Amino acid sequence: MPVSVIEGESLLAVDIGNVNTRAALFDIVDGEYRFLATACVPSTAMAPWNDVTEGVRQALEVLQQLIEHPLLTPNRQLILPTQEDGSGVDGLVVTASAGRALKTVLVGLLNDVSLQSARHLAESIPGVILDTIHLHDQRRFEKQIDAILALQPDLLLITGGVDGGASRSVLHLVEAAGLGVYLLPEEKRPAILYAGNAALAKEIREILAPYARFLQIAPNVRPSLDEEDLLPAQHALAELCTTLRRQELRGMEELLQWSGGHMLPTHYAEARLVRFLSQTLGAGRSILAVDLGASTTSLLLGHDGQTFVRVLPLGVGEPLPQLLNQIKAEDILRWTHFDLPSHRVIDFAYQKAIYPQTISVTQEELSLELAFAREILRQGMRELRQSYPEVLPPFPALEMILVSGATLTRLAHFGPALLAVLDAIQPAGLSSVLLDPNGLLPMLGAAAGRNSLIPVHVLESNALINLGTVVSVVASGAYGTPVLKVQLTYENGTEARLDVRHGNLEVIPLPAESTARLKLQPVSHVDIGLGRGRGGTFTITGGLMGVIIDARGRPLGLPEDVIRRRELAKKWLWTLGG
């Protein structure tokens, strides 16, 4: 048995967002790590508290009531390590996504080389790219300086030059950026990450260190023209983001001490877990994690042991009105079966923007919230695909889809959430869909930094809600035409057979933790991820919803006729038990 299990280290994980603060406890049960309990309270990162520790303490107070042993001293300090009377925990890890979106300016040589890598890097954090300074920038030198002054960025990402390559041009760009930084008031100077030509690292440090709020030098994101290596720079960027949050949010320093330095940005921690899961899946297979938050939404694709990340400054809270600048109210209404005027969409967006912590009480409101969720995820998929077209085709074969975020995971019925996810992501072939209602994924990613067994054991222990296996059919054709024959053989030998027709959703029950043999035979023009007309037999495990056959086609086409569209939306929802 591994040493870490014998030592039996209990671990507390907390995640601090703009809207919620969560705490979860992991400990050994029967020789394996288990997720024991969780608590979620409103975040105190903002006014009136402006102190993240208050939310953590409130969450721990709820948690200690649930587990019936103290985690806090009477004066509300965390008990570390576990005491003889059983109180306290052995360790703490912290993840945080609270804080404002980071205003970022990119500096790089060429738009489709180093600048593209800088963009990939910037897209992996909750931020907004405000400007780019590059070799073909038409602006005069002083205008580039003035741009930095006017924008007052939080973060400057500098890339450029392959290792041993261009140096003068990179230094010229750095000079403009550096002068801009120098002219900013000290309080407004940005943090700077340099991840360009490694030969210039020393010179860059000499130029920028005196003026940058914080300076990190990372290995080159473009060591050669045809190679992109983001991982080391992402790690350095995660450290830089944590440093910025420690300065921005009161209480982060105290949590850093409690955790012994185990503090990571939420999205980085989640990416670490997705990378780990991707490594376990094996070559050529993909996993997608989506986390729909109030302020940001992240999409993390794991493929061949790598992660490809897009964090959008969009969520089902404050940014909703921004989304309506990009899409029309009708784009939202097409996903709901309710007959609603378009102003309801706008009213909803502004209500959620002003009061992001609130929940949808009526069915109509929930339907609008899920419609917004679809559009945000669709935009995320589009942008992730634009950044990484080589690993994310239009209808991706995803072995596993992990879903986080209260809007999608806290519903009494899972059908509406599953439907929203399928509508937005439009996977192809066989996918397991798992919900993470307790926001454990980033916590487990952070926990892996302390004890790599924790995520392995916890993920094997049904800490996530497995909805089941979705079979997504890639087909276009007339509604009602046959597309697939399905035969499900249960463990006891009984069989379920189904002829699936285009445009339909079907559900075959298969209880969680049971397995079955699933035989699929598509008609000649239909693809279930194995090639047109090719079928196969698979051993699958069940879930809360069983086996879901999505034969609505790819791309998912919604009828032009409004009445027909609403009828279909209602039928699909009803099929999934919504």
Add this chain to the structure above:
Amino acid sequence: MWAPRVSILPITTITRERRLPLPGNVLVKLNQRVAATEVIAEARLPRAHLYFNVARQLKLPPKAAAKAMRVRAGEQVSQNAVLAESEGLFPQQIRSPRPGRVVLASEGEILLEVESVTLPLLAGMPGIVTQVIPRYGAIIQSNGALIQGVFGNGRVDSGLLLNLMEREGEVISASRLDLSMRGAILLAGQCREAEVLRQAAEIPVRGLILSSLAPPLIPLALQMKYPIIVTDGLWPSPMNPLAFKLLTSHARREITLNAQFYDRKEGMRPEIVIPLPVSPEPKENNVESFAPGQKVFILRVPYAGQIGQVIQLLPEAATFPSGLRAAAAEVRLENGEQVLVPLLNMQLVD
């Protein structure tokens, strides 16, 4: 669960910190009385620069370029001033095309600041300076009625309150505005027409108090030079009865609109202040949890905008028609109806 709070108070002591986003000069003194529109501090932000590469422009080697420079950092220069000059029989010069300030002059490079903006910090409400924050601003205190809103267009002004509302749900139309309203702050109800905002600017008024503003009008509202405060929502919404009663009872009184942007992080909301010559005891503004007896404002449909009183907190999470389960309270609305509301969908009313 701690309860968020909105202030709709007939009389209170209001203490507000006004702070520049970057260091500057504070223009007020301790105990000084200030008007809402008074600039209490200001900071200067450089905006435009000119860059001169002496070596390149005078075609000189780096050492000679350094020698050619005729200005030092910090120096003010006038238009046409010589910034750099080469030596020899036919000296060449770099002259400043605009007046400015030299911010950098070294290693053959000169950077001239030719434009800056001054960032003024307004008091935001009439009151007394109770503390000066060196280089950043001041704390100002005032007594009076306070009504917080959900949207502000970033402007500040004071004026006489003119009531155009007969009931909470009143919708204002441009035809109701005329020149007799010049210099007044209008209590105007729901606004759905751009013409209302434009006409108010033409009169001109000193401010508008709206219960709701249609979202397409937000860009126009942000362009208006007079303050606009929305009390209840950016969706069709009558004015909540507490704000309506309070504001209508102060018609014809001098009031201040600090239509600052709603900032959840800093806890800043647009505020209507009605200065009153009374000095209540300063109230401890402790964060509270929800409890029976409290007055609450409901934030979301189906009871959005209504005021009620908490009857009891449910011991367990309740299931709502959407299927969501959440901690909830039984609330008695002003019409006597008793309803179930998620705690997340309410805020306390002071």
